[in-house]
Amino acid sequence: MTLVAAHDASTARRTQRGTDSYDGIEPLLEQLAAMAEDDRGRPALREQILRRCLPLADHIARRFTGRGETYDDLHQSASIGLILAVDRFDPARGSSFLAFAVPTIMGEVRRHFRDRTWAVRVPRRVKETQLALGPVIERLCQRDGRMPTAIEIAVEMNVDLLEVTQALMAGNAYRTNSLDASADDEEGSVAAQVAETLGDLDPAYDITDDALAVAPLLRDLSERDRRILHLRFFENCTQSQIARELGVSQMHISRILTRTLATLRERALRD
Structure with missing residues (x-):
């Protein structure tokens, strides 16, 4: 959907539901900012503004539901954010109250999660x-x-x-989220558990286990046997190439490899 289409769709939805109670709130905020702190009419006007804007806090609180916190706690945090937005908003800057209030309220709700519900250690x-x-x-x-x-x-x-x-x-x-939780597909029906969608075990884990088991056994081999294993399995040399490098026959290299591998296998399985 293009930005123009999204804007038209958003406008259409707002037209269908009517104007929000906080639409056009800036004149009241300008009036509030012009009042002296000790003006007797200030508390009543401030309360009127807050009451008109409470649906905004409610809307944002509901966006964060389903994340382990009750709606009442989220609504309380969102309401605190709304109070901060009203008290901090400066009409002289010329920006809309909504553009300022939304991140302020969302920041307060996120602060609630940060302070109370960290599930993972963060530096x-x-x-x-x-x-x-x-x-x-x-x-x-x-x-x-x-x-x-x-x-x-x-x-x-x-x-x-x-x-x-x-x-x-x-x-x-x-x-x-638990890996044992069930995921929902696009149609809303219950799908497989999340863990079942993450692929299979990496076969390299078995190779790593084998390498860790064999590593201390390799240290007990002679320098020549270790050299032959290195040439064969790490440099991918053929038995004939190894034999030429060491000045022995290919059959001799074959016997050394067979004996060495059998010894390593026996000791690894025994240990």
Whole structure:
């Protein structure tokens, strides 16, 4: 779907459901910003704005359900994010409140997961960077009226791009899925377990096990026998080539290989 088609589809859906309660909220926010802190009408106007914007917090909280946290906890975090967005929004910058509020609320919900539900160990440095992302993203969103890119965040924070990328990716570490869980196919029916979709065992594991078992036994061989095994199995030399290099007959090399391999096999199986 093209951007134009996506925009038209989004507009059509909004037309069908009607306008949201937070549409056109900027004039009220401008009025709030113009009030003095001790203005008696300020608390009532602020509460009116928050009530109108609560559906936005509800919508974002529902987007994060099904990840191990209850809806009530998510809605509480989203509501805190909404309060922060209302209190921090600067109408003088000219950007829309929605473009500023969405990343602010989502940042607060993600912070809830970061602080309470880490399922995978994440380095402290990455956690600290991720905690610092929220205010930076909010500031850039209000300045540019859109979500910033990773490069823009790195420049704003004066840190390496890789560090920012790691911090953004670390947001996935608060939850893990069991490999024994069932996956759903496109039609919604229960499919095979996730583990069954990840391929088969790598045959190289058996080779690794064999190599680890044989390695200490090779040290007990004579230097000549080790040299013959190396030429045959690591340099892919034929018995005739080995015989010419060592100045012996091909039959002699064959007997050495047969004896050495039989000895290694016997000792490996016995051990």
